[in-house]
Amino acid sequence: MSFSMHGIAVAQGIAIGRAHLFLQTSLEVTHYAVPAEHLEAEIQRFDRAVSTVRDELQELEKHVPAGAPPEFAAFLQLHLMILNDETLSGIPRRLILQQGCNAEWALKQQMDSLISQFEAIEDSYLRERKEDVVQVVERVLKALSGQPTTLAADHKADGESILVAHDLSPADMMVFKQHAFQAFVTDMGGATSHMAIVARSLGIPSVVALHHAWAMIREGELIIVDGMAGVIIVNPDPLILSEYRLRQEQWHIERQKLKRLRTTRPTTLDGTDISLLANIELPEDVDGVKKSGATGIGLYRSEFLFMNRSDLPGEEEQFNAYRRVAEQLRGQVVTIRTLDIGADKPIEQAPKVHTLNPALGLRAIRYCLSEPRLFLTQLRAILRASRFGNVHLLLPMLSTGTELTQALALLEQAKTELRLEGIPFREDMPVGGMIEVPAAALALPIFIGKLDFLSIGTNDLIQYTLAIDRADDSVAHLYNPMHPAVLYLVANTIRTAQKAGIPVAVCGEMAGNPALTRLLLGFGLREFSMHPAHLPEVKQIILKTSLPDLKPWIRKILQTYDTERLESLVLRLNQQNC
Numbered sequence: 001m002s003f004s005m006h007g008i009a010v011a012q013g014i015a016i017g018r019a020h021l022f023l024q025t026s027l028e029v030t031h032y033a034v035p036a037e038h039l040e041a042e043i044q045r046f047d048r049a050v051s052t053v054r055d056e057l058q059e060l061e062k063h064v065p066a067g068a069p070p071e072f073a074a075f076l077q078l079h080l081m082i083l084n085d086e087t088l089s090g091i092p093r094r095l096i097l098q099q100g101c102n103a104e105w106a107l108k109q110q111m112d113s114l115i116s117q118f119e120a121i122e123d124s125y126l127r128e129r130k131e132d133v134v135q136v137v138e139r140v141l142k143a144l145s146g147q148p149t150t151l152a153a154d155h156k157a158d159g160e161s162i163l164v165a166h167d168l169s170p171a172d173m174m175v176f177k178q179h180a181f182q183a184f185v186t187d188m189g190g191a192t193s194h195m196a197i198v199a200r201s202l203g204i205p206s207v208v209a210l211h212h213a214w215a216m217i218r219e220g221e222l223i224i225v226d227g228m229a230g231v232i233i234v235n236p237d238p239l240i241l242s243e244y245r246l247r248q249e250q251w252h253i254e255r256q257k258l259k260r261l262r263t264t265r266p267t268t269l270d271g272t273d274i275s276l277l278a279n280i281e282l283p284e285d286v287d288g289v290k291k292s293g294a295t296g297i298g299l300y301r302s303e304f305l306f307m308n309r310s311d312l313p314g315e316e317e318q319f320n321a322y323r324r325v326a327e328q329l330r331g332q333v334v335t336i337r338t339l340d341i342g343a344d345k346p347i348e349q350a351p352k353v354h355t356l357n358p359a360l361g362l363r364a365i366r367y368c369l370s371e372p373r374l375f376l377t378q379l380r381a382i383l384r385a386s387r388f389g390n391v392h393l394l395l396p397m398l399s400t401g402t403e404l405t406q407a408l409a410l411l412e413q414a415k416t417e418l419r420l421e422g423i424p425f426r427e428d429m430p431v432g433g434m435i436e437v438p439a440a441a442l443a444l445p446i447f448i449g450k451l452d453f454l455s456i457g458t459n460d461l462i463q464y465t466l467a468i469d470r471a472d473d474s475v476a477h478l479y480n481p482m483h484p485a486v487l488y489l490v491a492n493t494i495r496t497a498q499k500a501g502i503p504v505a506v507c508g509e510m511a512g513n514p515a516l517t518r519l520l521l522g523f524g525l526r527e528f529s530m531h532p533a534h535l536p537e538v539k540q541i542i543l544k545t546s547l548p549d550l551k552p553w554i555r556k557i558l559q560t561y562d563t564e565r566l567e568s569l570v571l572r573l574n575q576q577n578c
């Protein structure tokens, strides 16, 4: 019987293959009493299982598989942290003693209690971390049952198989990738889950949040995974199958063509040079930047250095990370954004950001100004790294002039400290500001004249303009980059900055969306910063566009308030031969 299921697309591409069901450890565990004289031995059995899992994770950490994404090590560390935490490796020991029960039962009880605590958390990113706890517990249960704990050892693919799982840990995914699975399909997961992040980095077509795929699909059934639409088709009829085989082939041909554009200069048909830069999260991402053909980094999200750890990175550690990136870019621009934590990016070391409405709370520059010593440490590290390349500093989430004045005063203080200590830095390091709060976009003169450049953060600009939590699935359908209000703010920011002679870029997701490339070019944008994976496609559109031909379209688009008409205008603009 043929049927299709809809989930969330997390990694692009089309895969066609046979289902291989990933049999996971059941969390159904038996409960039995352990006589008092055997309790010590039961605790030892539990300890042995924990240390088996610890060895296994540490071993994987030492030999990170080739092709692992930069986040992989951090995910392993997170699982090790969960495993080593008293709540998981200590409390079950006490439960065994107090209740005279078996180790599996004690561990399961403790897991259930932790999960209910996670479920009470408002923040969706943190809530999703409960899956990491479950994955660690499953591994310990496996060790307790005496099953081989070698990750995914019994699952082999023939290069044609599609892995269907209820849930997958990032560690499992890495091993499955080595086993040549060509797509991942899971019941669990969300757009921000670690699984989604790893799938995206690996570039393996994946669909998550399918809810019942594991129960409904049988071993060996033929599946089409459409990683663009977030759809899977099980037992497709021959017509659909041949249609998808064609699409798959076209997709591969298209990818190959795009790869060849790597060294082509992004110039429009009328000869205007466009700057295509990359967004990165960690120094390890620089490899991807080089492969994409980007000519610099327009957004280095420094907060990723602060995540998945219990301490704060000191000045030396930060300096080394920033310097490494600056040196690797050999004179190309490296725009380091100061710490943007809070909202969907909370960090353990900053409990103050966990408020009722964190996106409107102590986030980004607001948090940094409330913790001047922490901010000064970062500013000093960035200044010191400025000598080793073309470093620019970017301030996130500005909304008032006072914030900018205070931030610039702290930057001056950091410079004074370094001068007194005889530590060199680049005195004229350019300083820019993110325009991602509507108030900033509407009152640009507050910032113009005080900053060297602007960068529009469309992800937050959309969130705050439309009052849509960008991390909340239930309102995701309302998150619309093509809302007339958003287009007005983006176009107005670009126009005003250009009139004032201040460089302006877009570094939100809009910059990497090929469906919006012509629109942004028409607004006057000449600098785009995006995930490196999107760069070739955007470049291809730039190469086929003539700027003067865009003018009448843009005039019409900016006067249109009917969403459907607006979308159809943009679609027609993209289809034009201009």
Ligand code: PEP
Residues within 6 Å of the ligand: 299, 301, 340, 436, 456, 457, 458, 459, 460, 461, 507, 508, 509
């Ligand atoms: C943005 O808001 O568009 C942006 C680039 O910043 P982030 O996605 O890190 O909030």
Ligand code: MG
Residues within 6 Å of the ligand: 436, 457, 459, 460
């Ligand atoms: Mg932002």
